[in-house]
Amino acid sequence: MNALIPIKKPVNLYLSIVIATGVSLAGAILFYNYDLVFPWVVFVLFVGTIVLLDFYTILMPPKGNSLSMDSPVYIGCLFLYGLQASLQVLLIASILFLILERRAVWWKHLFNFSNYSLMLIGSFLIFKQLGGELGIVSLNNLVPYVVATSVYFMINVLIIGGYFLITLSKGIMNELRGVIREAASGYLITLVLSLILCFLIKVNVFMGLLLFTTMGFLLSMAFKQYFNLYQHMANKANRDYLTGLYNHGYFKELLDEKVNEAIQLDEPISMAILDLDDFKKFNDTFGHLEGDNLLKHVGELIQRDCRDEDVVARYGGEEFVILMPDTNESLAFQRLNALRKKVNDTFYKGVDVLPYGCLSFSGGVYEYKEGTSADFLSKTDKAMYIAKRKGKNMIRRYEDEEHYDNGVVLEDKMQIAKQHVNIFLTKDLMTYRHSNRVFDYVYEFGKRLELSEKEMDTLVLGSIIHDIGKVEVPRELLTKTGKLALEEWEMMKKHVTWGKDWVETIEGFEETIPLVELHHERFDGGGYPYGLKGYSIPKLARVLCIVDSFDAMTTERPYQPTKSFEEAIEELRRCSGTQFDPDLVEPFVEMIQEMYMTKLKVL
Structure with a gap:
């Protein structure tokens, strides 16, 4: 039986109750008569059989659930030698597993011992209540055998069911049905195998345990090959x-x-x-x-x-x-x-x-x-x-x-802005995509700046059409690889003026003109087209300058190599107070780090 992992405090309490009950009952029975019920050699053979079979489980397709053949040994020992004998074997086997499987935490071994103890005690009480006789393999004992084995698995289902009852808020019935289905097939196999073991031991205890262990090993090997073949075929299909x-x-x-x-x-x-x-x-x-x-x-x-x-x-x-x-x-x-x-x-x-x-x-x-x-x-x-x-x-x-369409900007203006930007779909895809990414960054950044609704509308509209003047720039210049010549760069810089002229023709977009015209002004006065300085540059244009530059740095362009997010952030900080508004750089960096950069510690 596989131990369950506690994930919540109620589960810890539940497992503690199971462990306390199982250990207390098994301890009382073992303490009452701690002498071995059968010879040392037989005892060692039983323990050795369980340890070997636990390492050679039978893998069951399709999910790889494993069927251990230790339960038939415990039940066979119970029917032939009694409760104390089976608990003695269980105790020593559990101690050996604790030594051999040191990677598993100690409480898992204790839980397994308690679980098996409760199953063995319950099935033994029913076996005796129905008149079952120890050490006798006959048809008269068949009903006690069947009922006792059923109780053995019913107790296991109840313990596992209790775990699911506590941990699952939904789907508990599906899980319980799955447990019962698996337990039913395991019950039938265990019943048959335990009866076979009883017959073998009654004939000759040494030869019986040897044959049973050999059978378990061969079944394990055969099912392992079958399972591997199944997995190979399933992998090809999946x-x-x-x-x-x-x-x-x-x-x-x-x-x-x-x-x-x-x-x-x-x-x-x-x-x-x-x-x-x-x-x-x-x-x-x-x-x-x-x-x-x-x-x-x-x-x-x-x-x-x-x-x-x-x-x-x-x-x-x-x-x-x-x-x-x-x-x-x-x-x-x-x-x-x-x-x-x-x-x-x-x-x-x-x-x-x-x-x-x-x-x-x-x-x-x-x-x-x-x-x-x-x-x-x-x-x-x-x-x-x-x-x-x-x-x-x-x-x-x-x-x-949904956010963009629910009042951040007026839908009709957004559609107009998008129609104008769509011109780049046939002329310059890079500018089209750049405009949309800048819109994404601006939308998230603007929410952190406590802008008024009107300022937010203006900022996001301006971000969409801020490069609209590039429509007037020749295609070969927009897509040129390598550094631009001086005269080419002077022509490229005119896109802000051309953009202003373009936007002036769009009714209702007057407030976006400063963003279109001034998003390349620098905080130190070294920008264009007017060389404005510091806070004389409109705030929204200062915001757009940072966002526009960040996306330009981190996206592949014909005339410049791309930077990583880390390198771009370093550049923003280096140019804080010269190219960029120092009051806005760190808030933008924090937004990028929080929303767009993977935190290695959580991966």
């Missing part, structure tokens, strides 16, 4: 042939199991779905064979970045899914965003044909709260598609879209 990750069908099976487990343990569980950006373009350019190799590569990156307890699967095509037990949504968001950055920074031959010039994916995260596992999957999937629509190479939460 794995994606290309990446080696779990496939779609098996992931959905595991999803139900992991969600139920999280509910029972009252632990958070989050899911992430990610979709490779522009994979079709890579596939069409280099062919399906290279496309398959890219999928393998990405699958390996994801698997290496995940914990052992995470469930990683290829969900379909270029989509992957990660199920993260004991992980809340904030941590899941941090982990997926860190993975996104790691994928961006990983070179792969041929990705220069993609719009970003690097590998990227769009991801959605969601923490299970209620409902079915299908709802859980659907909401995570929607979050991923929000990231796709917002410009790709970003991570979104399911709630985000």
Whole structure:
């Protein structure tokens, strides 16, 4: 019997009661008559048989549950030699297990001893109550045998059931039914084996125990080979042939199991779905064979970045899914965003044909709260598609879209702003995606700055269209690789003025003009277009300057290498008071560290 792990104070109390009861009753019986009931040689043979059989258990597919053959030995000893004999064997065997299995904590061994003691005491009392006679193997004893063995397992079911009653808030009946089903098959096997052992021992105790141990060993070896074969075939059926990750069908099976487990343990569980950006373009350019190799590569990156307890699967095509037990949504968001950055920074031959010039994916995260596992999957999937629509190479939460649409800005203005930014979809995808990421950062940062509702509306609208003037910049300049020439840089700088002229033509967007025109002004007066200094630069433009620069530093661009989040934070701090408002740098850094950077200590 496997010991249970206490996870809450009521469980500790329950296990303490079981241990106290079992130890007290067994101790009283053993103390009443501590002399060996049978010869030393027979006693040693019984103990040795139990120890050997406990190490050679029978593995049962499909889940790998193990059936130990020690119960037939205990029950056979009980029927032939009585309660004291079986408890004596149990006591010495438990002490040996305590010595041999030192990795297990002491209370687990004590619980196992108590559990077996209560099962043996209960079954012996019923056996005697029904007129069973010790040491006699006959049809007259058949009913006491069957009923006593039933009680043996009923006590075990009650003890395990008590554990589930305390620890599970939901799904207790399903768990109990599972325990009873497993106990029923174990009961039948144990009953038959215990009767076989009794017959063998009655013929010759030494030869009987030797044959029974040999049979147990051979069954263990045979079932182990069968189980390994089953596992091999199951793995082939459950794995994606290309990446080696779990496939779609098996992931959905595991999803139900992991969600139920999280509910029972009252632990958070989050899911992430990610979709490779522009994979079709890579596939069409280099062919399906290279496309398959890219999928393998990405699958390996994801698997290496995940914990052992995470469930990683290829969900379909270029989509992957990660199920993260004991992980809340904030941590899941941090982990997926860190993975996104790691994928961006990983070179792969041929990705220069993609719009970003690097590998990227769009991801959605969601923490299970209620409902079915299908709802859980659907909401995570929607979050991923929000990231796709917002410009790709970003991570979104399911709630985000709802927040954006529920009064943070007027929906009609948002739609107008998005229509203007959509121009970049055909001219410069980088600017389009940059604008959407800046919007994400600004939205989160703005909530921490205690802005008025009007200021918040202006900030998020301005963040969407802050680079709209780049529509006037020639395409070859926007996509040029390497450092810009002086005259090219002067033309690029004009995008803020062109942007101001553009926004002036949009009715209702007048208040966003300072953000569009002044987000490249520097706190020390060295910016453009006017060289404004310090607090003469509007506050919202100072906010946007930090966010815009951070995303520019951490995202692959043709004319500059990308920085890690840590390097970008170092740069923000280095330029605090010169390029950036020193009052705003640290609050922004704290927001990035809290929401977007993985905390190693919790992984």
